Amino acid sequence: MLERVLFICPEFHNYENEIVKELKTKFNHVDTITYDELKYIKINKLQSKWIKLKRLFTGVESKVLKGKYLYKNNFSSLNKDIGKYDFEYDRLLVIKGYGIYPETIRNIKAKVKTIYQWDTISRYPLVKDIYHCFDYVFTFDREDSKSGYGCYLPNFLCKTNVVSDVHHDVFYVGSLNKERYEYFSWLTEKLRLQGFNYFIKLIGDTRKYKDVDFIQSYEIDKDEYNQLLAASKGVIEFGREGQYGFTQRYYEGMLNKKVILTVGKYNVNDDEAPYIMAIGDEGFIDRTLLNQKYNALTKLPLPAIVDDIELGNWLDKVLCLR
Template sequence: MLEDEFKGKSIVIAIPNHFGLPQRFKENLEAIGFDVLVIPDNIKNKIGFTNTLIHGYKKFIEGTKTFKREKKAELKLATQVEFLNKKNIETFDYALVIRPDMFSSELINIIKERSKIITAYQWDGLDRFPLVYSKIDLFDRFFVFDVNDLSKNEKLLPLTNFYFDDIPISKDNVDVYFVGTYMKNRIDLLLKLANKCEHLGLKTSINLNINSVEKAKKYKKEPINIITKPMSFTENIINVSKSKIILDFANDIHYGISMRTFETIGYKKKLITNNKLVKKYDFYNPNNIFVIEDEKLDGLEKFLSIPYEDLPDEINTKYSFTNWIKYVLDIQTHIPINLQK
């Protein structure tokens, strides 16, 4: 049971509307006592014919890919400011922006004027969305996911992901669980694992989001579930909490640890991953985490036969959402969250 230690404190958050993520943040923040305002991001708009032409020119002639994103953010501004003004709070105690490249600088400055402290977390590599570089100095504290980005601006601070700690652990009803989007560079390994688990008689829930009907047909006979729309964060976490073992795959465009890994810490699950970086962290335990190297599964059966080993309480606390938000908002830093290289 979480304590209402932030009761009476207010926070405004701006988070891309990916898979219900803003709502997931809101629920966990409210669970620890915050009064939360979520800036809407699911505002449908079109940049128009002229701006589409400008975007095409800038992208293909000038090599600039940020125009369309900037224009979309600008078109959302009026609705977002109107929503912000409806909240009967003159000054928020805190503000948090995830992926600030997706929000206009004007909106960030307005939120900043209404907040005592404003922080940001770019959980994609900076170079992947270079528009973010122009936003860094707008924040009091700016965190990055990729340790290789720390040298790009002296203001940047390191930060890992976390697990949401307002969802209780449930009784296991699945042996192996995975959900993800089709990626060419990991499909072969996923299928190899899925078939191995089936051969071992494990109960699996391996869910792959494929938008292409033709591509989906190719995997119709494989022991995986083809889903046609992304699963929400909340639904996925509930599924994680009901599973014994979680599958996770490194994304080549990032250098860091996914939320899936931290969920296995919080919900006391075993992990199978090809991300070697996990070995450098204080939560690594070979009885809990099986690291696939060179796509070889040698030793997997032995790993599956070993029960999960509880981690020290301080490790579970360190990577919880409650501790994460304290660190981000500079409320306390006695349990630092460090990236590894």
């Protein structure tokens, strides 16, 4: 067991706490900096207008201009907080890293520094400016890896042992954004017309979406999430536009022997293919095929990737512990 690790990660559906628990089995001391990223990326209307005006004169993408503004004005306090950790570390693990300055990473005293990117570079282009400060860079996105932005490694998987009777045909829980709102507004209506039982929730600010039954403001805790997933036949895998990496839902579904209902076409390994079923362009799901696949999965072994990315094994790889 190594002595000390520094772990820096935005808060996201309690996954950061799952990582901390596993790190404590591998290090004597785990120093943790977790933070609400939304607190740092908020921008007021005046600032937004200034960015749009500057874009007209410079031709620079709005997301780049916004990022530079946020780095300079909003993220300075986070970097100051990180700078207070002055121990000598065996390992540094940063998840995502958006808003962290290169000098902040350089000033951390760690024998091995690793960053894992669980977002696409196209959404947060400035984050790649700190990659040179790390010994190892990993990404969940295949295309970002092909473009030289890190070694491809799928998202980690937190193993669970939840057993439940099936109550839902279709399951999805995720953060609210415009793309997901538009898709699930359309899909839930299609599912209703087909007579499917479903549990679909988007978590976010409900003020703009009053009386939308699949949007709520409060989080679903991980235990409840696991119970709901276990009680479903199919799990929807819905990636953002331009995203070429699977979410945790994809692997959690496989772990629990659920049918992965995909939006669009996916290239998958041979032992993952039996789990995959595409949602039709018109929102059609073949009920008979869904039931057949679900029943057949109970007799199949888990895909090899499930064990490879189990959180403990995943950490061993990203932190070079083996």
